[in-house]
Amino acid sequence: MRSIKNSSVICILFALCVCSLSCGGSVSLTPDIEGVKPISYEIIEDKLPIADPYVLYHNGKYYAYGTRINGFEVYISEDLKHWKRSDHLALSPENSWGTRWYWAPEVYYVASKNRFYMFYTVDEHICVASADTPTGPFVQDEKKPIVVNEKGIDPSLFIDKDGTPYLYFVRFTSGNVIWVAEMNDDLQSIKTNTLTKCISAEEDWEKIQGTIAEGPSVLKKGETYYLMYSANHFESKNYGVGYATASSPKGPWKKYNENPILRRDKPAASGLVGTGHGAPFVCADGTYKYIYHAHADINNVGPRRSYINDLGFSAQGVISISGEPIRPVIIK
Structure with a gap:
């Protein structure tokens, strides 16, 4: 769905280390494990400075993308705590339609095409670009939005077991409302007659x-589809996360009766x-x-x-978001 050299060792080191998180300082991991050398990191920023974040796990590494600048950066990690910023943008504005408001990128590896696809928002329209690697450069084959004549934000791809691709995104229909449509096989356009x-x-x-439901993500567990989403204006201290379930990727969706599962008043x-x-x-371990x-x-x-929490x-x-948050840092 999304894609640690020596991952088990890294996890042990992380669990046992005592870290100094001052910006610009160093972190030494010194576990009492015979034959394992301590790892030292130079921290250059004490946060992962992106909004609307997304993580792809692929071939032993984690890749994080998010909202921050025009275009999109990519951060790379092996342990989810320590991240390196790539020295080049994953997507540059010159490779994309639009000029402003680059928001909410999500990157997927589509095995049937042996290619990576970035779905994102620019100038309040949804777009898709592709690349050979998760670090890019991502390029639009044709510089245009997926839906040409309508504004929309927060696209998220879900490919069902039968290979059918679905695009979830926000339309401005009586507030911010989450819709879904089947995609055409080229992953460049939607079947508008399937909008639901x-x-x-x-x-x-x-x-x-605000009257806002946004940031959709869909996953499937067993025969149940889960649609996770956020609600309220992002500037609200009470911005939170809920979810709904369905027996079909198009719904109908039933909201969990104890939403939200993440908000300022929740332990996580x-x-x-x-x-x-x-x-x-x-x-990496399947969790x-x-x-x-x-x-x-x-x-x-x-x-x-x-930040990153456990999801179970x-x-x-029933979905839960739990545990103490991982507070990522940027290393040199």
């Missing part, structure tokens, strides 16, 4: 500030505010985690930064 409404902001917790937020617009991803952004602090929305499924199929 999925999720709108109707519950009290979803409308504290660990004091963070404005938690939301993230994405689930599969780790799930959830990356999301939060406000800079209690008083300031930006610059937003990203109960025996009854």
Whole structure:
């Protein structure tokens, strides 16, 4: 769904280390494990400075993308804690339609095409670009939006077991509303006759500030489809994450009755505010985690930064976001 040299060793080191997280300092990992050399990192930034984040796990490494500048950076990690910023952009504006508001990139490896696809928002339109590697450069074959004559944001791809590709995205229909459409096989366009409404902001917790449901992500567990989403305005301290379930990728969707599962008042937020617009991803060991952004602090929305928590499924199929957040850092 999304894609650690010596991953088990890295995990042990991370679990046992005592880290100094001051920006510009160094971190030494000194576990008492015979035959394992300590690893030292030079930290150049004490945060992962992206919003609307997404993680792809591929061939032993994690790749993180998000909203920050015109175009999109890519960050690379082997342990989810320590990230290196690539020295080139994953997607540059000259390789894309549009000139401003580059938001919410998601990158997928499509095995049938042996190619990576980046779905993203630019100038409030949804676009797709492709590349040979997860670091890019991603390029639009034809510089145009997926839906030419309508604004939209937050695209997210889901390919079902039968190979059918679905694109979930936000349309501005009575607020921010999540819709789905089947994609054509080239992954460049949608079948407009299949457009189906999925999720709108109707519950009290979803409308504290604005009528907004956004940031969709879909995964399948067993025979159940899960649509994770965020609600409220991203500037709200009560921005949060919920989910709905269905027996079909087009719904109808039933919202979990104990939403939200992540918000400032939930234990997993660990004091963070404005938690939301993230994405689930599969780790090296097959477990799930959830990356999301939060406000800079209690008083300031930006610059937003990203965090990672555990994501699990109960025996009854209930999703939970739990654990102490991983607080990523940028290393040299």
